[in-house]
Amino acid sequence: MKLLAIGAIMAIGTIGPAIAIGKIGSKGAEAIGRNPEAASKVQTAMILAIAFAEAIAIYALVVALILKFV
Amino acid sequence: MPKISIKAEHLFSIFGFDVTNSLVLAFITALILIILGIIFKRNIRLMPGRVQNLLEYAFEEMLNLCDSVLNNREKTEKYFPLVATIFFFVLISNWLGLLPGVGSLGILEVHGEESILIPFFRAPAADLNFTLAIALISVIAINIFGIVAVGAVTHFKKFFNFKGPIQFFIGILEFISEIAKIISFSFRLFGNVFAGEVLLIIIAFLLPFIAPLPFLFLEIFVGFIQAFVFAMLTLVFVAIATLEESH
Numbered sequence: 026m027k028l029l030a031i032g033a034i035m036a037i038g039t040i041g042p043a044i045a046i047g048k049i050g051s052k053g054a055e056a057i058g059r060n061p062e063a064a065s066k067v068q069t070a071m072i073l074a075i076a077f078a079e080a081i082a083i084y085a086l087v088v089a090l091i092l093k094f095v
Numbered sequence: 096m097p098k099i100s101i102k103a104e105h106l107f108s109i110f111g112f113d114v115t116n117s118l119v120l121a122f123i124t125a126l127i128l129i130i131l132g133i134i135f136k137r138n139i140r141l142m143p144g145r146v147q148n149l150l151e152y153a154f155e156e157m158l159n160l161c162d163s164v165l166n167n168r169e170k171t172e173k174y175f176p177l178v179a180t181i182f183f184f185v186l187i188s189n190w191l192g193l194l195p196g197v198g199s200l201g202i203l204e205v206h207g208e209e210s211i212l213i214p215f216f217r218a219p220a221a222d223l224n225f226t227l228a229i230a231l232i233s234v235i236a237i238n239i240f241g242i243v244a245v246g247a248v249t250h251f252k253k254f255f256n257f258k259g260p261i262q263f264f265i266g267i268l269e270f271i272s273e274i275a276k277i278i279s280f281s282f283r284l285f286g287n288v289f290a291g292e293v294l295l296i297i298i299a300f301l302l303p304f305i306a307p308l309p310f311l312f313l314e315i316f317v318g319f320i321q322a323f324v325f326a327m328l329t330l331v332f333v334a335i336a337t338l339e340e341s342h
Contacts, residue, residue: 072323073324076321080282080283080286083282083283083286083290084282087285090101090289090290090293091101094099094100094101095101
């Protein structure tokens with residue numbers, strides 16, 4: 026039951042961040058395609074935004090790790 | 096399967112003050128940064144040599160990056176030390192945590208049947224105390240900078256506003272968001288670094304040779320990105336807190 030909960034946390038908890046990172050990446054690529062000179066600026070903002078989206082998945086991971094190892 | 100502990104292992108006590116293996120590496124990080132700083136200050140010259148040139152270029156770029164957020168060179172020079180200190184401290188501590196020997200060198204402690212390895216070193220950010228401490232420093236500094244820049248009354252009006260029910264409720268939300276900042280700061284860094292540790296241990300356990308290499312590269316990148324994110328977020332929050340209300 027506990028293992029099931031851990032699996033469910035990771036499965037459900039990563040759906041949102043996955044969609045978010047996909048959207049950020051696609052929009053970033055679009056922006057670079059439209060304005061290649063701004064590539065470095067777009068990249069910085071993109072990586073920052075991806076790190077925020079990733080943090081949500083990391084929260085799920087922390088909960089899963091706490092359940093697994095504590 | 097090696098044992099994974101979510102909290103830092105206790106090594107010894109000094110006057111009742113527990114020293115964990117994360118704390119040891121955090122102190123080593125601080126020591127390295129202090130020594131590098133002293134050496135650099137001694138060798139500073141008007142005509143820059145090769146190393147000084149490189150560092151000056153790097154700092155120039157970082158100052159320009161801060162300028163693009165704060166829109167003001169004076170402000171940048173005021174708040175740059177805190178942001179840069181957080182960046183370098185987190186960066187060096189993350190990279191030190193990836194060195195061979197960290198997490199693998201230790202003493203075996205026997206508990207009845209099984210014996211548990213107590214490592215001498217552990218990545219500092221893989222301990223929640225470390226990340227929580229930096230998050231607290233960062234959030235408190237943000238509020239102090241805000242008070243100094245716009246005045247205590249204006250700053251606290253953000254949290255306690257009795258103009259109307261809506262403003263009052265917004266004040267409560269601002270207060271909660273301040274606490275949420277601490278939590279998100281500390282858990283983001285802790286989660287990333289600790290997850291990296293677990294990932295490296297498990298990959299090395301499944302396939303000891305060559306396979307961990309790409310993951311090591313990933314962890315070097317993640318260590319840099321997380322230090323960058325931590326510093327940039329602090330900078331952005333400082334920029335918001337020190338902005339004079341103009342409406």
